Amino acid sequence: MGVDVHKATYTVTCVCQRQMVKTATVPAEPARCAESLSRWFPEAIRSSAYEAGFSGFVLHRARTTAGLTNLVVHPASVAVAANDRVKTDRRDSKRLAIDLADGRLRGIAVPTEAEELARLLPRTRAQIVEHRATITRQIKAKLHQFGLIPPASRRLMRSRYVREITTWPLPPELCASLTLFADQWRFATRQLLELRRLLRAQATALAALETVYRSAPGIGEVVARTFATALGDMTRLTNERGLFNYTDLTPSEYSSGAAIRRGHISRQGASRLRHVLVETAWRALPRDPALQEIFDRIAATRGKQRAIVAMARRLIGRIRACFRHGTL
DSSP states (O other): OEEEEOSSEEEEEEEETTEEEEEEEEESOHHHHHHHHHHHSTTSOOEEEEEOSTTTTHHHHHHHHTTOEEEEEOGGGSOOOTTOOOOOHHHHHHHHHHHHHTTOOOBOOOOOHHHHHHTHHHHHHHHHHHHHHHHHHHHHHHHHHTTOSOTTOOOOOOHHHHHHHHTSOOOHHHHHHHHHHHHHHHHHHHHHHHHHHHHHHHHHHTHHHHHHHHTSTTOOHHHHHHHHHHHTTSTTOOSHHHHHHHTTOOEEEOOBTTBOOEEEEOOOSOHHHHHHHHHHHHHHGGGOHHHHHHHHHHHHHHOHHHHHHHHHHHHHHHHHHHHHHTOO
């Protein structure tokens, strides 16, 4: 059974021995959908698949609870013919069902509900950081618009700066606009302080994981929480290839015959982890002479961008080795 998931409906296509035996569109209610599948084929051995997306893993958990075997697959791993220009919900669900029956689909690692909840804190923090950065840009845009700061100003937005801006003698309209944005900036700042407290409490409860991640150069409390909640102790990753795929650090390859060409990273893993890893690698370089030496050697021939991705791979590989060997 292949399922094409949307916010309001699920399109389900059922295949048996490569023959389509049923197709239906049902309301997007996970428990009800699982019950329908059990009712349609009560004596069959049933397996299903759907693409990972906005709906998370609620449908997966409902199906496994109902006794179905279910895979959640990465959308980029579903093969589509180059000349296939027709896309409908039924065609998509049928393609999933046939690929599942032929054994061409590989499921992603589905976190437990507790693991999914633990990831909320670092992800929420990242969203609020981005929201506060947007507010900062909006404040500075208005200051530039009326020539209140020089074009080359690099002054960072801090609480003192926000208070200073709200005391300037400004036209009433501009003053009201800046005051509202300043209030939003302060509120976001308070939220970040509260999230820091919650992240520290979470780290205290998982001190063993925290110690290993914090032992790596360039990793602070926020990054450690991001990695710990997303990767855990990495025991489910059997080799470095799987680790690099998951962290979106696998280079694409275009090779034929004797010619071997490796290009940019494939961008089919967790892009959020890739961004954090690359930023961490930049911070780790001045703290680790060995990493700096390797970075300089690669950058001299391949460029800094490829070199820093290589350092990110090496850094996360080191952390995995620490977990495997029980060292820091």
